[in-house]
Structure formats: structure tokens, C-alpha cells
Amino acid sequence: MDQTNNSSGASGPSGPKKVNNVTVVVDRNLCIGAASCVAVAPKTFALDNEAKAIILDTATEDSLDTIMDAAKSCPVAAIIIHDDTGKQLFP
Numbered sequence: 403m404d405q406t407n408n409s410s411g412a413s414g415p416s417g418p419k420k421v422n423n424v425t426v427v428v429d430r431n432l433c434i435g436a437a438s439c440v441a442v443a444p445k446t447f448a449l450d451n452e453a454k455a456i457i458l459d460t461a462t463e464d465s466l467d468t469i470m471d472a473a474k475s476c477p478v479a480a481i482i483i484h485d486d487t488g489k490q491l492f493p
């Protein structure tokens with residue numbers, strides 16, 4: 403299977419992705435496909451065919467509050483958010 407989830411530092415479908423003034427990444431090793439993030443922020447998150455969350459291009463249409471709420475809803479804290487100064491906002 404052609405998977406883009408490599409460890410070479412290249413950005414894959416689960417990020418890191420710049421969304422307005424934050425950077426969002428899903429730790430695919432932690433993600434259990436619970437889809438809470440998709441329920442809270444459907445413009446930002448979707449599940450791929452491995453049931454791992456990916457970050458959508460429409461993420462810029464969600465507010466930071468919505469994306470933060472989605473991160474907080476994740477049962478395994480797999481969504482990691484940094485601001486543009488590199489400060490970790492969540493978890």
C-alpha cells in the first residue's frame with residue numbers, strides 16, 4: 403500500500419498542517435479512530451481508510467475554539483496543537 407505516513411519529516415495527511423495561526427498534527431500511533439474529533443470539527447478532521455484522523459483543507463473554516471474543543475474531545479489526546487510561536491496549546 404502506498405502510505406504517506408513516513409517518518410522522514412514530510413507532512414502527511416495527519417499533519418503537521420498549518421491551520422490559520424496554529425499547527426495541528428494527529429499522532430497516528432495514538433489515534434484509535436474514535437471519531438470524536440470528526441463529530442466536533444467535521445471541517446477539520448475526517449477518518450482515512452485506516453480509521454486514523456486526517457486534517458482537511460477546510461480546517462481553516464473552523465475556529466480555533468472548535469479545533470481546540472475537538473482536540474479536548476479526543477479520548478487519547480492524539481491531537482496536538484501548537485501556536486505560531488511553537489508554544490504547545492494542547493494537550
Ligand code: SF4
Nearest residue numbers: 433434436437439476
Ligand atoms: S478523537 Fe482522537 S482517537 Fe478519535 S479519531 Fe480523532 S484523533 Fe483519533
